[in-house]
Amino acid sequence: MQFFAFFADLFSFILTLVNGEKVANDPSGKEINALAQHIQNLLTPSTPLFFNTLYDPYRDGADFVRGYPFSLREGVPTAISHGLWLNIPDYDAPTQLVKPRERNSRYVDAVMTIPKGSLFPMCGMNLAFDRELIGPAMYFGLMGDGQPIGRYDDMWAGWCAKVICDHLSLGVKTGLPYIWHSKASNPFVNLKKEYKGIYWQEEIIPFFQSVLLPKECTTVQKCYIELSRQVKEKLGPLDPYFQKLGDAMVTWIEAWDQLNSPAQQAAANKKNESTPSTKS
Numbered sequence: 001m002q003f004f005a006f007f008a009d010l011f012s013f014i015l016t017l018v019n020g021e022k023v024a025n026d027p028s029g030k031e032i033n034a035l036a037q038h039i040q041n042l043l044t045p046s047t048p049l050f051f052n053t054l055y056d057p058y059r060d061g062a063d064f065v066r067g068y069p070f071s072l073r074e075g076v077p078t079a080i081s082h083g084l085w086l087n088i089p090d091y092d093a094p095t096q097l098v099k100p101r102e103r104n105s106r107y108v109d110a111v112m113t114i115p116k117g118s119l120f121p122m123c124g125m126n127l128a129f130d131r132e133l134i135g136p137a138m139y140f141g142l143m144g145d146g147q148p149i150g151r152y153d154d155m156w157a158g159w160c161a162k163v164i165c166d167h168l169s170l171g172v173k174t175g176l177p178y179i180w181h182s183k184a185s186n187p188f189v190n191l192k193k194e195y196k197g198i199y200w201q202e203e204i205i206p207f208f209q210s211v212l213l214p215k216e217c218t219t220v221q222k223c224y225i226e227l228s229r230q231v232k233e234k235l236g237p238l239d240p241y242f243q244k245l246g247d248a249m250v251t252w253i254e255a256w257d258q259l260n261s262p263a264q265q266a267a268a269n270k271k272n273e274s275t276p277s278t279k280s
Helices: 004-008 034-043 093-098 131-137 153-168 187-210 220-238 241-259 262-274
Strands: 013-017 078-087 111-113 126-130 171-181
Touching: 013 034, 013 131, 034 078, 034 126, 034 171, 078 131, 078 153, 093 187, 126 131, 126 171, 131 153, 131 220, 131 241, 153 171, 153 187, 153 220, 187 220, 220 241
Parallel strands: 078 171
Antiparallel strands: 013 126, 078 126, 111 171
8 A cells, every 4th residue: 555655656755664663863962853853864865977076065064075066066956855764674594693782773874876877786675765756666576475575575666766867867866865664574484585585686687787767758758668568578578577577567557547647647736736734
């Protein structure tokens, strides 16, 4: 139901959290307003074409460093804000088993743009995205009961979305905000869900690294349909699951377009404009 809300909810920004998460505190003891930080990340540009060594130049107290091209300082629109977690880290099952007591206590006060051409492991536990810019790519795949793979749903969405963001000149930020992750999942259960994904990702990641989207793909939907075709062609021989996944990706876009007609979007925009803002 969470992912149905991605295309049924017509608000501009979507924030995803999971059970077992709590408000975290920064090193001074102040509670972190994760929602406000995600919105700030999404409302300010990203810099995927040239890395700024002071990280996000649009934050208070930062700017572009000497040598940063002036022609790139406008940045690009930010589509995804990927937050992090304190306490229990987001490890795969083998790492959980090797380090069962490891906890993350490091708070890094930084936001950075993931460079163009670089993939990343997107975690859906603390994530926000601009629905208009990248929403159609946020399909979390065929996972869970009845499928041969689990716990790769957010990873799949992240790989698809990053390739599309790179093609459409959109940005992805990672870093702040932090949340407190307090509920560790069972590593033995996780291993049963993940084991094929751990094997398959050695083929999946090179596939995404080599994906080329044609210039005719000018919208997220067109990019995603083309990506689904390449998934079936290139990953289909790996396992029949990817043939079904490619078909499901097309179904997702058809459903997205059906539920997000121009008339519905206009009505939603009017509703959002008339909704009074609240301050905490």
